[in-house]
Amino acid sequence: MANDLVPIGQDRRAFVRQVTVQGRVIWALVLREIMTRYGRQNIGFLWLFVEPMLFTLVIAAIWTATKTIHGSDLPIIAFALTGYSALFLWRNLPNRCFGALESNKSLLFHRQVQIPDVYWARIILEVLAGTTSFVVLGIAFWSVELLLPPEDAFQVLGGWLLLAWFAVGLALVLGGLSEKYEVIAKLWPPMTYALLPFSGTAFIADALPPDAREIVLYLPMLNCVEIIREGWFGSKMTAYYDVGYVMVFNLLLTFAGLALVRQVGKGSDQE
Amino acid sequence: MIEVIDLVKVYPSNAGPRTILDGINMVVRPADRVGILGRNGAGKSTLVRMIAGAEAPTSGMVRRSMSVSWPLAFTGGFHGRLTGLDNLRFICRIYGSDFNAQLPFIEEFTELGSYLNEPVMSYSSGMRARLAFAVSMTIDFDCYLVDEVMAVGDESFRERCQYELFEKRKDKTLVMVSHSRGYLQANCNRFLLLRDGKIVEYADPDEAYWDYKRMLLGPKALEQRALAKAKAKDKPLLEAQTHDSDDM
Numbered sequence: 001m002a003n004d005l006v007p008i009g010q011d012r013r014a015f016v017r018q019v020t021v022q023g024r025v026i027w028a029l030v031l032r033e034i035m036t037r038y039g040r041q042n043i044g045f046l047w048l049f050v051e052p053m054l055f056t057l058v059i060a061a062i063w064t065a066t067k068t069i070h071g072s073d074l075p076i077i078a079f080a081l082t083g084y085s086a087l088f089l090w091r092n093l094p095n096r097c098f099g100a101l102e103s104n105k106s107l108l109f110h111r112q113v114q115i116p117d118v119y120w121a122r123i124i125l126e127v128l129a130g131t132t133s134f135v136v137l138g139i140a141f142w143s144v145e146l147l148l149p150p151e152d153a154f155q156v157l158g159g160w161l162l163l164a165w166f167a168v169g170l171a172l173v174l175g176g177l178s179e180k181y182e183v184i185a186k187l188w189p190p191m192t193y194a195l196l197p198f199s200g201t202a203f204i205a206d207a208l209p210p211d212a213r214e215i216v217l218y219l220p221m222l223n224c225v226e227i228i229r230e231g232w233f234g235s236k237m238t239a240y241y242d243v244g245y246v247m248v249f250n251l252l253l254t255f256a257g258l259a260l261v262r263q264v265g266k267g268s269d270q271e
Numbered sequence: 272m273i274e275v276i277d278l279v280k281v282y283p284s285n286a287g288p289r290t291i292l293d294g295i296n297m298v299v300r301p302a303d304r305v306g307i308l309g310r311n312g313a314g315k316s317t318l319v320r321m322i323a324g325a326e327a328p329t330s331g332m333v334r335r336s337m338s339v340s341w342p343l344a345f346t347g348g349f350h351g352r353l354t355g356l357d358n359l360r361f362i363c364r365i366y367g368s369d370f371n372a373q374l375p376f377i378e379e380f381t382e383l384g385s386y387l388n389e390p391v392m393s394y395s396s397g398m399r400a401r402l403a404f405a406v407s408m409t410i411d412f413d414c415y416l417v418d419e420v421m422a423v424g425d426e427s428f429r430e431r432c433q434y435e436l437f438e439k440r441k442d443k444t445l446v447m448v449s450h451s452r453g454y455l456q457a458n459c460n461r462f463l464l465l466r467d468g469k470i471v472e473y474a475d476p477d478e479a480y481w482d483y484k485r486m487l488l489g490p491k492a493l494e495q496r497a498l499a500k501a502k503a504k505d506k507p508l509l510e511a512q513t514h515d516s517d518d519m
Contacts, residue, residue: 021365028364036352109347111324111339112365265327 021112029104029113029121037125048133052088056080056137059202060146074204075233077147082232083201085134086163086225090199091192092130093167096122097175098185101264115265116258119175127164127169134160148233155231162243163224165250172257179264200225205240213240220246273299273322273339273414273444277331280317291317293468301337301413304445306459307474308483313465315448316344319418322446337413337444343403344418345382351392355383355402358391359409368412373409380405380431397424404428408435413446421447421454452480 038045059080095117104118141147150156178184200222205213214221223241230239278295281288291314299305299322309315319342320326322333341348349358357379365368378387381401391399400420407415421432436445437458449455455462455476462479464471466486473479483490 022366025365029363031364032350032353032357032361035357036350103352104350106347107350107361109320109323109325109341110362110365111341111346 018190022114022117024119024251025112025114025117026124026205029107029117030125032107032169033121033125039263042060049131049136052083052084052133053137053140056141059083074236075148077141079204080146080231081134081137081141081230082225082228085130085137086221086228087196087199087201088130088133089127089163089167090170090221093123093126093171094174097171098128098178098188100175101179108197116261118170119261123171131160131164132196150232151234152231155234156228157231159224159231162227162250163221166224166246166253167218169250169253169257172261173253176257176260178265198222204229204237206238218244220249272301272334272336273446274334275299275318275322275331276334278321278328278333279322279330280314280326281329282349287374290468291327292321292328295468295470297463297470297472299414299446301444301445302442303461304459305447305463306452306455307446307448307463307465308455309448309465310483310487314468315416316342318465319344319416319446319448320347320504323416325488338411339410339414340407340410340416341418342416342418343400343407345396345399347418348403349391349399352390352410355381355387355388355394358402361488362406368410376409377402377405380435397428400424401428404432408500412443412445415440417445417447417449419448419450421449452476456480468512 056077060076063076063080100118101115102121103111107113107118108115138147142149174184174188198216199219205217205222205226208216217240221242223246224238226241227243229237230241274476275295276296278292279290280297281290281293283289287426317326321328323339324333324335325341325342325347342372348362349355350361350398353361356374359373360370362374378384381387381398383398383402386394388396391402394402401424413437415436421429421436424432436443445458447455447459459476461475462476464473464479464483464486471479471482473482481496484495
C-alpha cells in the first residue's frame with residue numbers, strides 16, 4: 001500500500017499533498033465515528049457527562065458523610081473529578097482501539113484510508129471526548145460553587161497532556177497487539193480493575209506509606225494525576241511525581257505502539 | 272497508466288499458505304477496457320483490490336499514474352452502520368469533493384428515495400450496487416474498477432450504467448470482472464483470463480470465453496462450442512442472445 005499516489009521524498013509538494021490527504025481521511029473517519037457512536041437519535045453523547053458526574057457526586061457524598069472519621073480538608077470535588085477524568089482517558093483509549101479495524105474494514109477499500117488512520121481517528125475522538133467531559137464538568141461544578149478553579153491552570157493542562165500522551169501510547173500498543181492476540185482485548189478490562197486501586201483514581205500518593213508510594217509511582221498514570229491535582233489544589237496537598245520518568249515511559253510506549261500498528265494487517269487478508 | 276509488476280498474493284489458510292496470484296504482469300493504458308474472466312476463487316477480486324490499492328500484495332507492486340476508483344463490488348467501500356447519505360458524505364470528504372453538489376445526481380441515479388437515510392447494511396445487493404456506482408460517478412476517476420456489480424441490478428439500472436459509463440465516459444479506462452460473456456464482449460476491448468494464478472491475454476474474446484468454459488466444464492465445453500458454432504451458422508442473432516443469459 002506504500003506505492004500510493006506519489007513517492008515520498010520526491011518533492012516537497014508531494015509530501016504536503018500526502019499529509020493533506022491523510023488529514024482529510026482522519027477527519028472524515030472522526031466524523032464517521034461520531035455518527036455511529038453518538039448518532040442522530042440516541043443520547044450517547046449525554047452519557048459522556050452523566051457518568052463522570054455521577055461518579056464525582058457519589059464520591060463527594062461518601063467523603064462528606066465520613067468527614068468525622070478522616071477529618072481531611074481535601075477539596076473533594078476537584079479530587080474526584082480529576083481522578084475520574086484521568087481514569088476515563090487511560091481506560092477508554094485502549095478499549096476504543098480494540099476492534100477498530102474490524103468495524104472499519106470495508107472503508108479500507110478506499111486506497112487513501114490506511115490502517116493506522118483508523119486507530120488515530122478513534123484515539124483523537126476519545127481524547128476530545130474525555131477532555132470535553134473534564135472541562136464541561138469542571139465549569140458546571142464551578143458555576144454551582146462546588147469547585148474552585150485550578151490554582152495553576154497551566155500545570156493542569158500540562159499534566160493532562162502528559163496523561164493523554166500516555167493513554168495514546170498505551171492504546172496504540174494494546175490496539176496493535178489485540179489484532180495479533182485476541183486475548184488482549186479480553187484481558188484489558190480485568191487489568192483495568194487490577195490497576196485502578198493503584199492509579200490515583202481514589203487516593204493521593206501522600207496518603208500512602210513511603211515504601212508503598214515508591215512502588216505505585218512506577219505507574220505513569222498516577223504521576224500524571226499527581227501533577228494535575230497539584231496544579232488544581234497544590235496548596236492543600238503534597239504531590240509526588242517524576243515528569244522525566246513519565247516522558248521516557250511515554251516515548252518508549254509510543255514507539256512500540258507505532259511499530260505494532262504498522263504491522264497490523266500485514267500477512268492477513270481483508271475479506 | 273496502471274502497471275502491475277510481478278504481483279504475488281499469498282493467503283494463509285488451514286492447509287498452509289495458498290498462492291492466489293503468482294507473478295501477474297500487466298499494463299492498463301488510458302481508454303483500455305479490460306475484461307477479466309476466471310472461475311470462482313481464481314483471484315479476480317483480489318487482483319482488482321490490489322490494482323485499487325485496497326490491499327497490499329505479498330510481493331511485487333502496482334504503479335498508478337492515473338486516478339483509480341475503489342473496487343465497485345458487493346462488499347467493501349461502504350460502512351454498513353452508516354446511512355447511504357452518510358457514506359456519501361464520508362467518501363466526498365476523503366476524495367475532497369463537495370457533498371451538496373453531488374446530492375441531486377445521487378438521488379436521481381440511485382432511485383433509493385428514503386432508503387438513502389437507512390443504514391447501508393439494510394440494502395439489497397442491487398441497492399448497494401446502485402449506490403456504489405452512483406457515488407463513484409460523482410468523483411472524476413480516470414479508471415473505474417468494476418467487480419461484478421453491474422451485472423446484477425435490473426434493466427433500468429443497467430441502462431443508466433450503460434449511459435453513464437459507456438457513453439458519457441467512453442474515453443475513461445475500465446477494468447471489469449464479470450462472469451457474463453455478453454457483458455464483457457459488449458463493453459471491453461481486452462480480454463484476460465485468470466487461471467492458476469497467472470494471467471493470459473486473448474485477442475479474440477471468443478477464444479478467452481471458450482478457454483474459460485473449458486476450465487469450468489472440461490472437455491464438455493468443446494462439444495458445446497461445436498454445437499454453438501453449428502447453430503450460429505443457422506441463427507446467428509438468436510444464438511448470441513441465448514448465450515448471454517446462460518453463462519454464469
